[in-house]
Amino acid sequence: MILFTRLFNKLPFAGTILVPLLFFACKTHPPAPTVDEVMPAAYQKLTNPFIQDAAAIAAGEKIFMANCVSCHGIHADGNGPAAMALPVKPANFLDQSVLPKHTNAYLFWRISEGKPGTAMPKWKGAMDEKERWQVVSYLRKLESDHQNHK
Numbered sequence: 034m035i036l037f038t039r040l041f042n043k044l045p046f047a048g049t050i051l052v053p054l055l056f057f058a059c060k061t062h063p064p065a066p067t068v069d070e071v072m073p074a075a076y077q078k079l080t081n082p083f084i085q086d087a088a089a090i091a092a093g094e095k096i097f098m099a100n101c102v103s104c105h106g107i108h109a110d111g112n113g114p115a116a117m118a119l120p121v122k123p124a125n126f127l128d129q130s131v132l133p134k135h136t137n138a139y140l141f142w143r144i145s146e147g148k149p150g151t152a153m154p155k156w157k158g159a160m161d162e163k164e165r166w167q168v169v170s171y172l173r174k175l176e177s178d179h180q181n182h183k
C-alpha cells in the first residue's frame with residue numbers, strides 16, 4: 034500500500050490513467066478461450082456405461098460428497114463453503130440451464146480435465162474412468178430428481 038501511495042504521489046496521473054484503462058481492459062477483453070475449450074474428439078464419442086445404474090449412482094454420490102461439495106455444495110447448488118472465495122462460481126447443478134444442456138461426454142470431459150479459467154480441478158489422476166462415470170450418473174440422477182419435483 035505504502036509503495037502504491039508513493040508511486041501515485043510521484044505520478045499523479047498514473048492512477049487516473051491506469052485505473053480506468055485496467056477497468057476497460059477487464060470489461061472488454063474476457064480471457065480468451067483456450068484450445069482446451071474445444072472438447073477433444075476422443076471425449077466427444079464417449080458414452081456413459083453406467084447410466085441409470087443404481088449401484089453406480091450410489092457410488093457417484095459418495096464420490097460427490099467426498100470431493101465436490103466443498104465447492105458445488107451438499108445440495109449441488111454451487112454454494113459450497115469454498116464457493117464464496119472463488120471469482121468464477123462453481124456450477125449450480127440444480128439450475129436447469131446447466132445439466133440439461135450438457136452431454137454425458139461433456140460432463141465426463143470436464144470432470145476429467147477440469148475447466149480452464151475456473152477453480153474446477155482435473156480429476157483424471159485422482160479417479161479412474163469408472164469413478165468419473167459414476168459421478169456423471171449421480172449428476173444425471175440429481176437432474177431428473179429435480180425435474181420431477183418441479
Ligand code: HEC
Nearest residue numbers: 100101104121122123124140143144148151152153154168
Ligand atoms: C475447488 C472447487 C471445485 C471442486 C472441488 C469441484 N469443482 Fe466442479 N467446478 C468448479 C468451478 C469454479 C466450475 C466452473 C463453473 C462454470 O463454468 O460455470 C466447475 C465446473 C464444473 C463442471 C462443468 C459445468 C459446466 O457447465 O461447464 C462440472 C461437470 C463439475 N464442475 C463437476 C464437478 C465434480 C463432479 C466435482 C467433484 C469430483 C467437482 N466439480 C469439484 C469448482 C469446483
